[in-house]
Structure formats: C-alpha cells, structure tokens
Amino acid sequence: MEIPDKVLNRLTLYHFILDDLREDEVYISSNKFSQLLDIDPSQVRKDLKYIGYQGKCRVGYEAKDLKKAIEKGLGFKKTRDAFIIGAGNLGSALAKYNIFKDYGLNILAMFDTDVNKIGKVINGKEVFDFNKVSVLAKRLNVNIAILTVPRISARGTAQYLAGAGFKYIWNFTPTVLDVPKNVKVWNENLIGSFLQFTNKDEVTENNNDN
Amino acid sequence: MEIPDKVLNRLTLYHFILDDLREDEVYISSNKFSQLLDIDPSQVRKDLKYIGYQGKCRVGYEAKDLKKAIEKGLGFKKTRDAFIIGAGNLGSALAKYNIFKDYGLNILAMFDTDVNKIGKVINGKEVFDFNKVSVLAKRLNVNIAILTVPRISARGTAQYLAGAGFKYIWNFTPTVLDVPKNVKVWNENLIGSFLQFTNKDEVTENNNDN
Numbered sequence: 001m002e003i004p005d006k007v008l009n010r011l012t013l014y015h016f017i018l019d020d021l022r023e024d025e026v027y028i029s030s031n032k033f034s035q036l037l038d039i040d041p042s043q044v045r046k047d048l049k050y051i052g053y054q055g056k057c058r059v060g061y062e063a064k065d066l067k068k069a070i071e072k073g074l075g076f077k078k079t080r081d082a083f084i085i086g087a088g089n090l091g092s093a094l095a096k097y098n099i100f101k102d103y104g105l106n107i108l109a110m111f112d113t114d115v116n117k118i119g120k121v122i123n124g125k126e127v128f129d130f131n132k133v134s135v136l137a138k139r140l141n142v143n144i145a146i147l148t149v150p151r152i153s154a155r156g157t158a159q160y161l162a163g164a165g166f167k168y169i170w171n172f173t174p175t176v177l178d179v180p181k182n183v184k185v186w187n188e189n190l191i192g193s194f195l196q197f198t199n200k201d202e203v204t205e206n207n208n209d210n
Numbered sequence: 211m212e213i214p215d216k217v218l219n220r221l222t223l224y225h226f227i228l229d230d231l232r233e234d235e236v237y238i239s240s241n242k243f244s245q246l247l248d249i250d251p252s253q254v255r256k257d258l259k260y261i262g263y264q265g266k267c268r269v270g271y272e273a274k275d276l277k278k279a280i281e282k283g284l285g286f287k288k289t290r291d292a293f294i295i296g297a298g299n300l301g302s303a304l305a306k307y308n309i310f311k312d313y314g315l316n317i318l319a320m321f322d323t324d325v326n327k328i329g330k331v332i333n334g335k336e337v338f339d340f341n342k343v344s345v346l347a348k349r350l351n352v353n354i355a356i357l358t359v360p361r362i363s364a365r366g367t368a369q370y371l372a373g374a375g376f377k378y379i380w381n382f383t384p385t386v387l388d389v390p391k392n393v394k395v396w397n398e399n400l401i402g403s404f405l406q407f408t409n410k411d412e413v414t415e416n417n418n419d420n
Binding site for chain 1: 213218219226227246285286299300303304306309313314315365380387391397399400401403404405406407409
C-alpha cells in the first residue's frame with residue numbers, strides 16, 4: 001500500500017515526538033500527537049494503519065514499540081548515500097544536519113567550483129572540486145545529488161549531473177530543472193511552503209487557545 | 211475557493227518557470243510546464259483554474275500575463291515581515307535567499323544568543339541579541355518567526371516566542387513544537403521530504419527517457 005505524502009509527513013513528525021520523549025515516558029496517547037500537531041486523534045489512528053500498526057492499550061501506545069514500527073514502515077534503516085552539490089550556506093547547513101543519518105540519508109561529500117571552498121571539511125564531509133563529481137559518483141556508487149548551488153547555475157549543473165549518471169536530484173534551488181525523465185527531481189519549494197503557511201492564516205487565526 | 215497545497219506548490223513552480231524564460235519567449239504551452247514538471251498537461255489547465263486564469267490561444271499562454279495572474283492569485287504582493295531566530299548556517303542561508311522578497315517574505319532581522327554572532331550583518335540583516343526579540347517584534351510589528359535554532363533549543367525557544375506574541379512559526383528544526391493553538395506552526399520537515407522523494411523511487415525509476 002503506497003503511503004500518501006501527507007501521511008508520510010505526519011508519520012515522520014510522530015517519530016520526532018517519540019524521539020523527544022523523556023526516558024520515563026513509556027506510553028503515549030493519540031491525544032498527545034493530535035494536540036501537538038493540531039489534528040484529530042482519529043487521524044493519528046488512520047495514519048498508523050498505513051504502517052500496519054495495531055498496538056494500543058488503555059494507557060496508549062507503547063512508545064518504543066511504535067517508534068520501531070514507524071522506522072520499519074518508512075524504511076529509515078535503508079541507508080542511501082548522497083553528495084551535496086554547492087558548499088555555500090545552505091549546503092553547509094545540510095551537511096551539518098546530523099539527523100539525516102538517523103533517517104537513512106548519508107552525505108558522503110560536497111562539491112563546489114569555488115577554489116576557496118574546495119578542500120574544506122564541513123562536519124566531516126570534504127568539499128571536492130566539482131570537476132571530480134562524475135568520477136567520484138561512479139567510484140562510490142552515488143546517484144543522489146542534493147542541489148544547493150546558486151539559482152543561476154542550477155539548470156546547467158542539473159543537466160551535467162544527469163549526464164554524469166545521477167538518478168535523483170533533491171532540488172533546493174528556486175528553479176524548475178530541465179533534465180531527462182529518467183532523472184527524478186524533488187523540488188524543495190520553500191516559496192511554496194511559505195505561501196501554503198501564510199495562506200492558511202485566515203482559516204486558523206481565530207482558533208481557541210488551549 | 212481555497213487552493214489545495216499541491217496546487218499552490220505547482221503554481222509557484224509554474225511561476226519559477228515563467229521567471230526563467232528568456233525575454234524573447236513570449237508564449238508558453240501547457241506542454242512545456244507538464245514536460246518540465248513531469249505531470250499531465252490537463253493538470254496544468256486545472257491548476258490555473260484555481261486562480262481564475264482563462265487566457266490561452268493557439269500558441270499557448272501569454273507568459274507575462276500568466277505570470278501576473280499567478281502573482282495576483284497567490285498574493286505575492288502582500289508583503290509580510292519576519293525575523294529569523296538562529297543565525298547559524300541554515301538561518302544565514304535563508305537570510306541570503308533574496309528571492310523570498312519577490313514572493314512577499316521580508317526578513318527584517320536575525321536573532322541569536324551567541325555573542326560571536328550578535329552584531330554581525332548577514333545580507334543586510336543585523337543579528338540581534340535574542341533577549342531583544344520581544345521588544346523589537348512589538349516595535350516593528352512582526353509576528354512571523356523563522357525558527358532555525360539547534361534542535362535542543364527548539365521547543366523552549368518556540369514557547370518563548372509564543373509568549374512574546376508571535377503568531378506564526380516556520381519551523382525548520384526536526385522537532386514538533388509545543389505551543390498554544392493560537393500560534394500557527396508550519397513544519398518544514400526535510401526528513402519527510404527526503405522519505406517522500408526516495409519512497410517514490412520504485413514507482414518512477416523505470417519511466418521512459420525523453
């Protein structure tokens with residue numbers, strides 16, 4: 001059964017909540033999830049059905065058990081290697097985002113064309129000359145690129161990556177890439193996020209406090 | 211008519227495409243959008259209906275006209291002021307993301323607790339002592355916070371911001387915040403994005419090349 005994007009998104013958030021529990025919090029109720037995420041408790045139960053999770057007793061879900069079920073259901077343990085293309089602020093921030101590894105994303109190296117950046121090591125990840133990306137991708141068997149270059153270089157870089165055999169591009173640039181269909185692009189559209197967020201203002205602004 | 215999140219997201223991407231056209235590209239076809247985004251052309255037409263856009267002739271959409279219609283439909287011109295809380299790599303990357311302003315997000319200042327960061331100016335935005343956030347928010351009438359602090363400080367910081375009168379928190383930390391319901395949180399869930407992206411692999415991997 002394919003998990004819809006919104007469900008997958010919420011399941012990850014449930015996992016964050018479970019991860020933030022204190023050691024002595026053994027059980028957690030659907031209400032806790034629904035209150036923190038401002039959704040209906042029945043939604044929580046529906047979402048957990050997607051990963052085939054049934055366990056629930058009077059006092060709620062057994063936290064460690066549920067956490068493992070989400071990890072299994074979403075495949076966190078399936079590690080995928082990736083390169084970051086562009087060692088600017090955003091690329092560096094993502095390189096320092098250690099939590100990625102817990103969720104199966106392993107960033108092996110970074111690439112840039114700027115001689116002032118090449119050779120630097122950011123959170124244990126070396127910045128290589130972009131000229132070497134093709135050779136290193138083949139040698140290390142990497143086909144996921146996280147694209148954080150300036151907007152103006154985004155399309156050209158993506159086409160180069162497609163030619164170099166990359167199959168997945170996680171695009172953080174505000175540009176729609178033009179690559180062959182066999183390359184899968186995921187647009188991390190921050191503008192779209194912001195507009196979704198603020199367009200909902202009117203709807204939610206007058207909710208009750210709690 | 212409320213615009214569904216996915217439609218809003220795509221409308222933003224259409225806008226990026228229009229923005230990247232050369233001066234001499236006066237018209238654009240639905241096929242161009244659908245090819246770049248790997249969606250059906252009928253989807254493009256459906257999406258444009260949400261912003262009440264009808265214009266279309268034999269040669270396609272008039273690019274400038276359509277661009278303006280999207281801007282109007284999505285309210286890009288409605289400027290909203292915001293603070294970035296946390297002047298680390300991610301906060302700095304967002305402060306340098308000049309395109310936000312074109313889409314109505316105006317970042318006025320940044321805040322941090324680190325004395326080495328306070329006083330710096332990043333892309334024209336000064337980093338202030340976090341102690342001043344409440345006073346400056348009131349003075350400048352800002353109620354949107356972009357949260358880019360370390361995970362460990364995320365919940366405490368968010369609660370402080372809620373107390374200081376912020377109404378909207380755009381949360382870039384991998385933590386579910388616990389704030390009163392009158393504060394609207396938008397989780398920029400990168401882990402969820404990554405999993406959505408890679409979980410679709412199996413489905414799209416064997417598409418035809420083009």
